[in-house]
Amino acid sequence: xxxxxxxxxxxxxxxxxxxxxxxxxxxxxxxxxxxxxxxxxxxxxxxxxxxxxxxxxxxxxxxxxxxxxxxxxxxxxxxxxxxxxxxxxxxxxxxxxxxxxxxxxxxxxxxxxxxxxxxxxxxxxxxxxxxxxxxxxxxxxxxxxxxxxxxxxxxxxxxxxxxxxxxxxxxxxxxxxxxxxxxxxxxxxxxxxxxxxxxxxxxxxxxxxxxxxxxxxxxx
Numbered sequence: 001x002x003x004x005x006x007x008x009x010x011x012x013x014x015x016x017x018x019x020x021x022x023x024x025x026x027x028x029x030x031x032x033x034x035x036x037x038x039x040x041x042x043x044x045x046x047x048x049x050x051x052x053x054x055x056x057x058x059x060x061x062x063x064x065x066x067x068x069x070x071x072x073x074x075x076x077x078x079x080x081x082x083x084x085x086x087x088x089x090x091x092x093x094x095x096x097x098x099x100x101x102x103x104x105x106x107x108x109x110x111x112x113x114x115x116x117x118x119x120x121x122x123x124x125x126x127x128x129x130x131x132x133x134x135x136x137x138x139x140x141x142x143x144x145x146x147x148x149x150x151x152x153x154x155x156x157x158x159x160x161x162x163x164x165x166x167x168x169x170x171x172x173x174x175x176x177x178x179x180x181x182x183x184x185x186x187x188x189x190x191x192x193x194x195x196x197x198x199x200x201x202x203x204x205x206x207x208x209x210x211x212x213x214x215x216x217x218x219x220x
Contacts, residue, residue, distance in 0.1 A: 008062025012161035016188035038088040048095040060089040060110040067122040085129035106149035107199040141208030150207040157214025181216030
């Protein structure tokens with residue numbers, strides 16, 4: 001049985017990924033914030049050292065998106081956004097890949113965002129962090145693919161989640177849906193299915209890619 005560690009599974013895309021993986025017979029580890037605080041690299045290292053399991057699959061899903069303009073950001077917000085959205089992903093890859101290398105098998109999927117290549121007002125920190133995730137994915141793939149550890153990212157567009165509702169009014173969401181070629185937002189399970197394929201044994205050759213799952217947003 002393959003074992004997966006998935007971060008950020010309490011709701012939205014992360015919860016859908018967890019359910020998808022479990023329904024496909026994968027044993028899933030979903031550390032709570034009390035068990036592994038992504039704001040602390042020491043907490044990440046401690047959790048992994050105490051896990052006593054060899055993880056085959058890592059899904060770096062957890063993230064935060066606090067809106068702020070370049071005039072509003074401060075040292076604390078910069079540190080928090082980069083730590084949770086980018087540095088914690090790097091720390092987890094560093095911590096979990098030694099056993100993957102030994103076993104010559106691993107699948108890593110980082111959750112990025114359409115905002116890694118696009119942006120809008122008050123998304124500066126989120127765009128910077130998610131662009132970093134794309135770079136992390138490429139560079140990790142170059143180093144790890146020789147060990148049969150495939151590293152990819154999924155960049156969702158607008159998904160019907162609490163985060164989308166938090167950052168957009170119902171009127172804005174309708175405008176967004178009408179703008180998209182597909183004319184609707186994604187459901188979390190649709191993103192989960194893409195993540196599952198990339199993390200499964202069916203994926204044998206795709207690595208270093210950021211897959212845009214955006215309903216055509218990047219095409220118009």
